[in-house]
Amino acid sequence: MPRNRKKIRQQYRQVAKQGGLTPTGQGGIAQTARGRGYSTDQIKGVPEEAVQMGLGCGNPTALAELQPGQIVLDLGSGGGLDVFVAAKKVGPTGKAIGVDLTVEMVDKARRLAAEGGCRNVEFHVGQIENLPVASESIDVVISNCVINHSLDKAAIFREARRALKPGGRLYISDLVVTAPPSEPDAPGMEIWADWLKAACGKGEYLKAMEQAGFTDVTVTAEQPYAGPGMIPALAGRIVSLQLTARK
Numbered sequence: 001m002p003r004n005r006k007k008i009r010q011q012y013r014q015v016a017k018q019g020g021l022t023p024t025g026q027g028g029i030a031q032t033a034r035g036r037g038y039s040t041d042q043i044k045g046v047p048e049e050a051v052q053m054g055l056g057c058g059n060p061t062a063l064a065e066l067q068p069g070q071i072v073l074d075l076g077s078g079g080g081l082d083v084f085v086a087a088k089k090v091g092p093t094g095k096a097i098g099v100d101l102t103v104e105m106v107d108k109a110r111r112l113a114a115e116g117g118c119r120n121v122e123f124h125v126g127q128i129e130n131l132p133v134a135s136e137s138i139d140v141v142i143s144n145c146v147i148n149h150s151l152d153k154a155a156i157f158r159e160a161r162r163a164l165k166p167g168g169r170l171y172i173s174d175l176v177v178t179a180p181p182s183e184p185d186a187p188g189m190e191i192w193a194d195w196l197k198a199a200c201g202k203g204e205y206l207k208a209m210e211q212a213g214f215t216d217v218t219v220t221a222e223q224p225y226a227g228p229g230m231i232p233a234l235a236g237r238i239v240s241l242q243l244t245a246r247k
């Protein structure tokens with residue numbers, strides 16, 4: 001496994017152990033979820049620990065468009081929040097599958113699924129640059145704040161396209177860089193340093209999707225990132241994008 005991926009795994013192993021990056025707000029878990037873009041209805045019945053673990057960076061509008069019976073694949077599923085929300089939408093005739101590099105994340109998501117009696121989910125340890133799923137087996141691929149961690153975005157988009165059925169959709173929420181940090185050694189930069197080495201800007205990101213063969217690549221929303229970990233040296237230099245594309 002490349003060194004960059006080993007470091008990501010170490011970092012997220014720690015996050016899995018501590019149960020997330022941000023404490024539950026005063027308004028409880030529902031308000032925490034709303035702050036991250038999930039409606040109360042979407043998280044109803046979803047394990048609280050998964051909501052608490054949510055490490056995404058945008059409103060998962062993709063989840064709202066899922067249909068009963070669909071097979072959904074979440075790239076970098078973390079504690080499983082988007083998988084659990086998707087599983088409710090696709091229902092017992094569908095399935096939501098999560099893949100994550102970090103064993104502790106997958107263990108946690110599996111435990112939460114077992115405790116919550118959630119049967120139409122699967123979690124696999126794996127690298128999204130080399131997906132452990134059959135070709136043309138997936139209706140919808142989703143991913144929340146993961147792909148720009150990788151130095152090999154071309155492989156991820158190639159694999160996502162291989163996994164999708166013809167006509168299948170890809171929905172992504174991710175952060176991109178618009179300018180380097182104003183102070184590279186500012187306090188708080190440690191948690192961003194590795195991500196900044198791998199992350200690209202919007203143009204390169206969209207090009208990688210198109211080069212993998214995706215069509216109808218569209219940015220559906222774009223706003224300056226102001227979530228957990230944001231520091232003054234990066235303010236206005238990281239943007240949260242919602243993207244969609246078709247195979």
Ligand SMILES: C[S@@+](CC[C@H](N)C(=O)[O-])C[C@H]1O[C@@H](n2cnc3c(N)ncnc32)[C@H](O)[C@@H]1O
Pocket residue numbers: 005008009012053054055056057075076077078079080081082099100101102105126127128129143144145146149150
């Ligand atoms: C910022 S968290 C997002 C987790 C989840 N999508 C969410 O919204 O809560 C990034 C996750 O991606 C996983 N990850 C990063 N790079 C990966 C890769 N190359 N293959 C698989 N998983 C990866 C990490 O282990 C971590 O769980």
